[in-house]
Amino acid sequence: MATLSLFTPSFPPLTAMKPHAIAAPTHLASDEHRWLAVLRRSDTAARPDGSGDRFFYGVTTTGIVCRPSCPSRRPRRENTLFFDSVHQAEAAGFRTCQRCRPAGPPPEQEAAARVDRVRRYLEQHAEEGAVTLAVLATIAELSPFHLQRVFRAAMGVSPAEYARRLRAERFAEALQAGSVTEAVYAAGFQSPSQVYAKRAATGMTPGARKRLGEHQHIRYSIVDSPLDRMLVAATDLGVCLIAFDTSDDVLREELHSRFAAAELEEDNGRLADHAKTVLQHLSESPTAKRLPLHVRATAFQQRVWKALEAIPHGETRTYAQLAAEIGAPKAVRAVGSACGANPVAPVVPCHRVVGSNGSLTGYRWGKERKAKLLEMERAGKDA
Numbered sequence: 001m002a003t004l005s006l007f008t009p010s011f012p013p014l015t016a017m018k019p020h021a022i023a024a025p026t027h028l029a030s031d032e033h034r035w036l037a038v039l040r041r042s043d044t045a046a047r048p049d050g051s052g053d054r055f056f057y058g059v060t061t062t063g064i065v066c067r068p069s070c071p072s073r074r075p076r077r078e079n080t081l082f083f084d085s086v087h088q089a090e091a092a093g094f095r096t097c098q099r100c101r102p103a104g105p106p107p108e109q110e111a112a113a114r115v116d117r118v119r120r121y122l123e124q125h126a127e128e129g130a131v132t133l134a135v136l137a138t139i140a141e142l143s144p145f146h147l148q149r150v151f152r153a154a155m156g157v158s159p160a161e162y163a164r165r166l167r168a169e170r171f172a173e174a175l176q177a178g179s180v181t182e183a184v185y186a187a188g189f190q191s192p193s194q195v196y197a198k199r200a201a202t203g204m205t206p207g208a209r210k211r212l213g214e215h216q217h218i219r220y221s222i223v224d225s226p227l228d229r230m231l232v233a234a235t236d237l238g239v240c241l242i243a244f245d246t247s248d249d250v251l252r253e254e255l256h257s258r259f260a261a262a263e264l265e266e267d268n269g270r271l272a273d274h275a276k277t278v279l280q281h282l283s284e285s286p287t288a289k290r291l292p293l294h295v296r297a298t299a300f301q302q303r304v305w306k307a308l309e310a311i312p313h314g315e316t317r318t319y320a321q322l323a324a325e326i327g328a329p330k331a332v333r334a335v336g337s338a339c340g341a342n343p344v345a346p347v348v349p350c351h352r353v354v355g356s357n358g359s360l361t362g363y364r365w366g367k368e369r370k371a372k373l374l375e376m377e378r379a380g381k382d383a
């Protein structure tokens, strides 16, 4: 399929974004400055080399020692003592605070570690679509509000914006690698329309959609099948779409919406062979030929689709089993998306994946057709 280069990122690549250190003031020598830092709950009262806070304060009325940044209620000035180290405070009989944990790692190192965890999570789960702030907050072990602040301080953007750029970047990569329909799913968007709705984020121009599928010549044929009318479409290299519906007009519309700018030609003669092969696949004929496919996919989709092809006829797997099989047990939703993005069902048999309780979950061509396909396969197996 045509190589598309409609994507121009309008922001620096994420790889160029590095967390930056938080600057620390250099003079906190006098108790007056230290007291001001406590009043501001300053988290910049740390040593520039990251080796810890420049000082700690003990509260004589509670016997507790805190970091200057501690969120607990500020003490009165006359009840506050300053120490150069936690050790010193403990030697004077103070206990460490349970909230700011002054004996733990310095706050900026801890913040960097939390931001890192969130960043890694977003990078690993970008293909699954939107991740909620609540989930990220749990991973960071911070309140959603605090996470927003810490993440932005380190990365310059909010977690949501970071995730959006990550998806846009992968979308751009996928566009380079293959057809737009697959690229859309690979980028973690739910549907093409959502991508265009978010074109401000992806840098797509409104005219870009018109160019989808440009320079492609696609032939198609619509024939009878056990699952109503079946459309088979192919480029010169292989089958790029198999679709089912009761209406030929709906099938043509489906083809047109997927390859908006391609040159489409109904050609029952040259496509008769391909259509026959698909029908043989449907009926599990032992004489069925290999069907050339011209379907571009991301590496992740290819893994999922290969695992689908390995499911024996007449058997089913759950999405969780499939995710485990490709070594990504947590990517159950991404596996679901990859199944849904498969444009050549039932040749890549995504109908053999069912819900965890064995229920027939969604199928692009309807649950009834999914049930019928499975029924046909089981009957073929018993015969």
Ligand SMILES: [Zn+2]
Binding pocket: 065, 066, 067, 070, 071, 072, 097, 098, 099, 100, 101
């Ligand atoms: Zn504290």
